[in-house]
Amino acid sequence: MTMVMGPQEDHTARARLESSDMPSSLARLRNPDRPHLFSVVFWVVLAGTAIAYTSHPGTPVQIVVFSADLTLVAVLWLLLPWRHATGWRRPVAVVFLLTTLTLGPAGSDEVHMLLTLIAIANVAFVHDMRAATVIIGCLSVVLFVLDVVMYDRGPMDALGQTVPFVVFSSFVLGMTSAVLEARRRRAEAQRLLARVRELTVAQERARMGAEMHDSIGHHLTVVKMSLENAERFRSRRPEAAWEEVRLAKETSVAALADARRWVRALRPLALEGRVSGAALERLAASFDGTGLVVRFEVEGEEVPLEPDVELVLYRVLQEALTNVVRHAGARHVRGRLVFGCERVVLVVADNGGGRRADARDGFGLRSLAERAHAVGGTLTAGDRPEGGFEVRAELPVRVEVTS
Structure with a gap:
């Protein structure tokens, strides 16, 4: 993993500290x-x-x-x-x-x-x-x-x-x-915006609960059935019993991997202790144990972003990497965070098989597109001409609030 940082980071921290001590x-x-x-x-x-x-x-x-x-x-x-x-x-x-x-x-x-x-x-x-x-x-x-x-x-x-x-x-x-x-x-x-955020969180939790039930619940059901079969076969068919134990072990490993993925998804951005590029770099590094080779880069001089924009960037990278692990069948994925004067762009591209012909955007991408639009940005996702799948988010550095 590589990280290209501009010289602005220390200056930004000092500026924030000085603004907090501004005379009344x-x-x-x-x-x-x-x-x-x-x-x-x-x-x-x-x-x-x-x-x-x-x-x-x-x-x-x-x-x-x-x-x-x-x-x-x-x-x-x-x-x-x-x-x-x-x-x-x-x-x-x-x-x-x-x-x-x-x-x-x-x-x-x-x-x-x-x-x-x-x-x-x-x-x-x-x-x-x-x-x-x-x-x-x-x-x-x-x-x-x-x-x-x-x-x-x-x-x-x-x-x-x-x-x-x-x-x-x-x-x-x-x-x-x-x-x-x-x-x-x-x-x-x-x-109303605060209420929408509450409803969005509730909807996201409901989605995650359903997916956890489908994935981890299924694995635990298989483990339970395998152990029950092993208990029945232990005397009459020892070989079959050990086969059921082996299957239960493999299934529990898969369930543990799912559980770890959901723990990553539930970790709040504020607990990362970092912002912008540093938080995204740390998130990308957390996927190293999934079999992916993740490369993440930051281009341009990093500028302070508003909390809503930081959170959308974090969730876009999180959703994109999770989808690569679950669906893409890719080995390599590259993330780029590009800072401009007025906009910041996050691109996540993999070398997998791309989108299936009958596939549609899942709830996660649709929800993220709505959240990007809410802060004045856009989110697009689709197959790359050279192969693989790409998610691209363009967000404003400053969110305009009209009264």
Whole structure:
């Protein structure tokens, strides 16, 4: 057996270790719950607010107050939760909203209102849509009253100033509602996926139970009958009795080989203690005692794979090698794991007699094809032009999850 490994393995392990020690502040900067578009708009508007203020700065005291307020807004942004929160982080959303509102009296000349809209959206994420709607209503009334009382505008002019705020706020709430609905559907899809995995495991166990009954059960039945015959023949026909004992011994060896094969099939990937190429190499090596000459190679620089992709690769190699032992009548089998930039390919080819004319894909290959499709890949199996049988799985390095 040969193994060709790239120099990426040690670097990958170090990168994973370093990411686990990432400072919490940097983790917040990469908060996956925060909508990316909101983050971009926030920093652009924050910079625009600061630039607009520099065009007509106030007194030194006003400059200090405005700078402190702007800095507080930036710090609170990093602390904001973007899901329904409990504990001390829940009031942060309200404090952030109030802080963006105070930018107006501090002299931002209404440029800060986009920050207030983002703060309202955050309230909807952290609390609920009803709370955000109530806040928009209250702010609309306050803006209208301030325009009439403090800025001495007429009711129609004040209404003209308030309506755009209401329109843009409704648009932001619409976007927020869409994001929340997408999150809900994604969570539901993940629950359904977990249920599908449970059913797949149950179906696989049922299949394996049936095959164990057919193979090991048959062997044990033959052993029992042979020993009973040997017991009957031990006095009258000693030669026949020893022949039955020999048959029972041979059958028990076959049953033991079957049992060992099923133990290999039931061993979880997580217990291998390795990932990707190393786990597949170890699995291939476990078939050395079956009479097969197994050669396994890894080509390209190995990259970290997602757990679902690793598991599909492991099961494909396991099923392919098991089928070679049971059906192919082959002496040699070659496995290749090829890493590309976006896809990883596993090919298992043997030099056996190929598929029989009346044969169909078994349950194992059909199930694996469905699992490969579920992670965005494909699995094909068929005869090779030069003879033998080949199983080929092409899977993405990264599984795309759409919400």
